[in-house]
Amino acid sequence: MRTSPSSAVPALRRAGLVALIATAVFAAGCASMSERERGTAQGAGIGAVAGAVIGSATGGKAGKSAAIGGAVGAIAGNLWSKHMEEKREALARASQGTGVEVARTEDNRLKLNVPSDVSFDTGRADIKPQMRPVLDEIGRNLDPKVHVTIVGHTDSTGSDAINDPLSRERAAAVRDYLGARGLAASRMSTAGRGSREPVAGNDTEAGRAANRRVEIFLSEAG
Known part of the structure; x- marks a missing residue:
């Protein structure tokens, strides 16, 4: 059965109402939600809107389509696990x-940006005592599905011939520290960006102090 243009108008209006409600609910809840809850709510809201619009355009019931789309969207938005x-x-x-x-990054990784006053002295790759509790927590009860990527950076003082290996040495120092505390080498990768x-x-x-840093990413395999 084909939907006439006149009957499609109310359906599209209902879809617009569903979209407005989904947006309002998501906005109201954001302030008190955890990262995981926000991801779920956002996915549900987007899915509900998409489901309502598709259902209206194809002659289906906007409310039912929104519910289905919301459920699918909630699953997609909940890529940020409880762990x-x-x-x-x-x-x-x-x-x-x-x-x-x-x-939390947009691609659902956990990112730590460790500045120079916590991580390393200028021109050195020795881990400072202030950084150790943070690294200890990274390795503690880490889900086996999680991979750790460590990226070292320097400021522009000195040449690439000095900065590139220094940034790699800093990343390697973090890897070795975590490895000595039981994190398997196969679960870690390093890079130096100079x-x-x-x-x-x-x-x-x-500015130079901000640039002298180590970034640590935790990503969970799908």
Whole structure:
């Protein structure tokens, strides 16, 4: 049975209403939601809108299509597992007051940005004592599905011939520390970016300090 243009208009209006409600619910809940809950809610909202629009356009019931789309979207949005959320919270506690940034990336990885005053002295690859509790927490109760990627960075002081190996040595030092505490080498990878990926200008001491950093990513296999 084909849907006439006149009957399609109310259905599209219902789809628009569903979209508005889904957006409002998601926005209202964001402030109090955890990272995992936000991912689920966002996926559900997007799925509900898509389901309603498709259902209306194809002659189906917008409400029913929205419910189906919401369920599918919630599954897709919940790629951030309970274990990863618990690890994010534990790392945030372990690094509190140190300047280490702990965040979830858009591609559902857990990222730690470790600044130079916590990680390494200028020109050296020896791990500072302030960094050890954070690294200890990374390896503690880590799900076997999680892979750790460590990326070293430097500021632009000195040449690439100095900075490139130094950034790799810093990443390797973190890998070796975690390995000595039981994390298998097969679950870790390292890279050195030298001074090629600055996060601040190198024309000030503060900017150079921000660029001298180690980034640690935790990613969960699907």
